Amino acid sequence: MYGVSQNIKNTANIILKILVVAIFAFPFLWVISVSLQTDAEVNTFPATIIPKTPQFNNYVRAWQAGPFLTYFKNSVVIIVAIITIQMLIMIPAAYAFAMYDFKLKNILFSLVLIAFMVPTQVTFVPVYLMMGEWGLLRTLWPQILPFMTNAFGIFLLRQYFMQVPEELIEAARLDNASELKIVYKLMIPMAKPALATIILFSFVSHWNEYFWPLIMTNTTDVRPLTVGIAALKSTEGFVNWNTIMAGNMFLIAPILIVYVFCSRFIIKAFSYSGIK
Amino acid sequence: MRKIDKIKQYVFPYLLILPSMVGIGLFVVYPIIKVIILSFYSTNMINPAKTKYVGFENYIKMFNKVMFKKAMVNTSIYTLVMIVVVLALSLLLAVWLGQKSSRINYICQMAVFLPHIISIVSVALIFVQMMEPNFGLFNSILVALNLPTSRWLQSSDTALMSVLLVSIWKSVGYYTLIFIAALQSVPRDIYEAAELDNAGKFKTFYKITLPMISPQIFFVVIVLTIGSFKVIETIRLMTNGGPNNATTSLVFYIYREVFNNTDIGKGAAAGVVLMVIVGIMTVLYFSSLSKRVHYR
Numbered sequence: 001m002y003g004v005s006q007n008i009k010n011t012a013n014i015i016l017k018i019l020v021v022a023i024f025a026f027p028f029l030w031v032i033s034v035s036l037q038t039d040a041e042v043n044t045f046p047a048t049i050i051p052k053t054p055q056f057n058n059y060v061r062a063w064q065a066g067p068f069l070t071y072f073k074n075s076v077v078i079i080v081a082i083i084t085i086q087m088l089i090m091i092p093a094a095y096a097f098a099m100y101d102f103k104l105k106n107i108l109f110s111l112v113l114i115a116f117m118v119p120t121q122v123t124f125v126p127v128y129l130m131m132g133e134w135g136l137l138r139t140l141w142p143q144i145l146p147f148m149t150n151a152f153g154i155f156l157l158r159q160y161f162m163q164v165p166e167e168l169i170e171a172a173r174l175d176n177a178s179e180l181k182i183v184y185k186l187m188i189p190m191a192k193p194a195l196a197t198i199i200l201f202s203f204v205s206h207w208n209e210y211f212w213p214l215i216m217t218n219t220t221d222v223r224p225l226t227v228g229i230a231a232l233k234s235t236e237g238f239v240n241w242n243t244i245m246a247g248n249m250f251l252i253a254p255i256l257i258v259y260v261f262c263s264r265f266i267i268k269a270f271s272y273s274g275i276k
Numbered sequence: 277m278r279k280i281d282k283i284k285q286y287v288f289p290y291l292l293i294l295p296s297m298v299g300i301g302l303f304v305v306y307p308i309i310k311v312i313i314l315s316f317y318s319t320n321m322i323n324p325a326k327t328k329y330v331g332f333e334n335y336i337k338m339f340n341k342v343m344f345k346k347a348m349v350n351t352s353i354y355t356l357v358m359i360v361v362v363l364a365l366s367l368l369l370a371v372w373l374g375q376k377s378s379r380i381n382y383i384c385q386m387a388v389f390l391p392h393i394i395s396i397v398s399v400a401l402i403f404v405q406m407m408e409p410n411f412g413l414f415n416s417i418l419v420a421l422n423l424p425t426s427r428w429l430q431s432s433d434t435a436l437m438s439v440l441l442v443s444i445w446k447s448v449g450y451y452t453l454i455f456i457a458a459l460q461s462v463p464r465d466i467y468e469a470a471e472l473d474n475a476g477k478f479k480t481f482y483k484i485t486l487p488m489i490s491p492q493i494f495f496v497v498i499v500l501t502i503g504s505f506k507v508i509e510t511i512r513l514m515t516n517g518g519p520n521n522a523t524t525s526l527v528f529y530i531y532r533e534v535f536n537n538t539d540i541g542k543g544a545a546a547g548v549v550l551m552v553i554v555g556i557m558t559v560l561y562f563s564s565l566s567k568r569v570h571y572r
Contacts, residue, residue, distance in 0.1 A: 017380055020369075021387040024449065027402045028390070030413065034405065046416035089295040096292035108293060115304045117558040121506040121527045122551045123307035125314065125534055125543055130307075149299030179288075208395035210509050215535070226397045230513060233401065241405050252398045259393060263386050266393065271453035 031252065035059070035245040042241045055242065062247035065235060067220055071228035072250070078143050078224060079206050083199055086150040090198070094154045095183055098161035099169075116151035124215055131216065142216035143224065147206070153198040160191035197269040207255060225251055311551065314544035321538055334541040344546065346521045347529040350436060354525065355504035357440050358447075359497055365448050366496070370455030371481070385456070389449035396446070400513035403442045404429065429515050432522035439514055439523055443507070451496050458492040459485065491564070498561045505553050526550055 034042060036054040062068075096102075097109055123146075131142040164187060172182050188195070210226045217223045223231075232247045259266060315334055320326040338344050369388060373381045391399060406413040407428035415425040428438045462485065470480045486493070508527035511517060517524040517532070524532075526546060533543035 014380065017373075017384050020384050024387040024390055024445070027399070027406070028394070030406065031398070031402055043411055045411040046419060047411060047413045089299060092292040093296035096289040100289035100292075102286075102289045105289075108297065111297070111300055111305075113562070114558070115300045117502075117554065117561070118304050118308065119502065119506045119550075119554060121508060121530070122311065122547055122554065123303060125530070125540065125547055126307035126310035127303060128534075129310075129540075130302075146303040149296045149303070151300070154296060204393050208393075208397070210395065210397050210513070214512070215531075226395055229401070230397045233404075244401060245405070248398050248401050251395055255393055255395075259390065267385060267389060267453060270389070270392070270450060271457040 028252065028256070031245045031248055034241055035062075035249055037242045039240065039242065043239065058242045058246040059249070061240075062232070062243045062250070065232060065243060065247065066228055068225075068228060068247070068250065070221055071223055071225045074140060074222060075207060075224040075226075078140055079203060081140070081144045082147050082206055083202050085144065085148050086153060086198075086202060087195075089148055090150050090153045090157060091183065091188070093149075094157035094161055095179075095187060097154065098158045112149075112151045112154050115149065116155065120146070120212055124212070128215055137216065138219060138222060140222055143209075143213050143222075146212075147202075150198065150202065152201070156194050156198060157191055160194040161187055164190050196265070200266060200269055203258075204255065308551065311544050311547045314540055315548050317541055319540040321540070330541065334545040338542045338545045341542075343521055343524060343532070344529055347524045347526050347546075350522070350524055351505055351507070351526045353436065354440060354443075354507060355501055358443060358504045359500050361440075361444050362448055362451055362500055363493070363496060365444070366451035366455055367493075369448065369452040370459055371485070373452070374456035374459050385449075385453065388452055391446040392450045394446075396509045397513060399442060399446055400510060403438075404514055407438055430519060432518075432520045435515050435519060435522045439510055442514065443510055447500075447503070451500075454492060454496060455489065458489040462488045494564050495561070498557050502554055502557050505550060 033048075033050060035058055036056065037048055037051040037058075038053075038055055041048040041051055093112075097105065097112075127142070127146055131137055136142055136145075168186060169182060172186055177185070208226065209224070210230065213224050213227050214230075217227060220228075229247050229251050232244045236244050316329060316331060318328055318330045318334070369384075373384045373388070375381075409415055409425065409427050409430055412428070414428065418425045426434055429435050466484055466488070467480065470484055475483065506527055507525050508531060511523050511525050511528050512531070515523040517528050527550065530543045530546045530550070533539045533546065
């Protein structure tokens with residue numbers, strides 16, 4: 001008797017888990033399905049689940065519906081620039097906070113923590129006005145400069161730097177190694193997991209960013225992919241959902257590919273971001 | 277020589293952090309001060325000479341605006357629902373999927389977390405299409421199950437709940453991961469002791485698990501509150517605040533005032549309101565971090 005009820009319990013458990021996977025993964029299969037449907041199939045009721053003959057042409061249509069090469073290029077340039085600048089600024093700062101004692105250290109470090117908590121929704125009005133005054137609104141800079149200091153990155157990297165054994169640093173100093181050499185030959189290799197996490201976070205969050213570029217761009221030539229895809233909704237007028245979803249795949253696919261290959265690392269990085 | 281070395285030693289750390297402080301100064305500290313200043317002025321964008329100090333006028337006018345009141349009510353409902361539902365769901369999922377590390381549990385975690393790293397643009401587009409009342413998937417399923425259909429985003433009665441459904445679906449996975457990591461940090465022997473005492477599953481959960489992970493629960497409540505009060509993207513993409521202001525949020529109100537009405541003063545005043553809320557949450561968060569209490 002006990003064995004039977006245990007079996008039922010196990011089966012129910014498995015079925016529930018499959019249901020959970022379906023609820024969270026299905027919409028991403030659904031995008032693919034809609035992106036391959038004909039114009040008629042998209043607009044029938046009840047909805048078409050699997051298209052009769054896949055319309056790969058929708059992807060060409062979507063790509064030609066706007067300057068998507070420009071959008072794509074902008075997204076890539078913005079992300080590469082942000083990550084490069086962040087690294088150049090973050091590594092020295094984290095090194096100073098971890099290794100040196102100086103007068104204003106605590107005050108300045110709490111400033112970093114505050115910066116980590118202040119959302120862009122609070123700062124966007126003055127930053128927008130400032131970018132206008134500087135005449136940068138037709139360039140990519142308003143989407144890059146405000147993210148030059150990665151507060152979370154400084155915080156995380158500092159913790160890794162502090163864990164580097166004192167003796168190693170002392171030994172390097174005795175060998176007359178310059179500070180620069182200590183950072184590049186000793187600290188950075190030790191902090192690789194932290195750097196990988198920070199790059200991953202920057203990549204995901206800026207690839208997905210919508211609010212900031214929406215506000216900071218007035219012309220199509222500086223818009224990133226997110227804003228371009230969102231604009232498809234109005235140009236395609238709520239009718240050509242197949243084209244919109246094909247365009248949507250441009251945005252989803254890169255993240256999805258990265259996720260499939262490094263899900264373990266990504267999940268680990270995100271689950272520990274909440275514990276400090 | 278010696279003296280120069282000493283100066284170098286003294287100045288060096290400041291030089292190292294200078295660039296990061298320039299970034300924080302320009303894009304965090306200055307904007308915070310500027311938002312407060314702007315909220316006391318009536319800014320004229322076309323003719324800056326006509327910009328004038330108006331005291332609390334922006335605040336008084338804003339608090340009397342129907343759209344602002346609606347935005348505050350909506351944002352409060354949104355925040356409350358997010359805290360209750362996401363907290364409950366993510367705790368449940370974490371306990372369920374995080375106890376044993378098996379293949380199926382890992383696949384579930386992977387699936388639950390997936391929406392978190394996909395752009396809100398993609399997610400919003402997918403759900404707007406699925407929630408389309410006339411040929412969308414949701415109503416197709418409801419019809420197939422002989423259930424009444426819904427207008428989803430297009431009715432002011434259901435729009436906010438529909439937006440919430442998407443927000444919950446998108447964010448529950450992240451908090452589930454945080455709770456799974458938290459649960460794994462609870463020492464095993466406490467559970468073994470409870471088992472020896474014949475404590476039931478629910479009792480163990482209430483008496484041991486919950487108190488042990490209370491710092492993470494507090495962290496999640498703070499993050500959820502801040503995250504909910506700054507909601508804009510989902511609303512801008514799915515409903516544009518409508519129908520009839522049914523989904524207008526605090527930040528959407530700021531966005532409207534600044535970019536549609538070019539009323540920077542009122543937008544900044546609402547920005548200060550947001551700042552105060554985020555500030556209170558931040559203080560609560562850091563004071564809890566410094567105390568680090570596990571048991572309450």
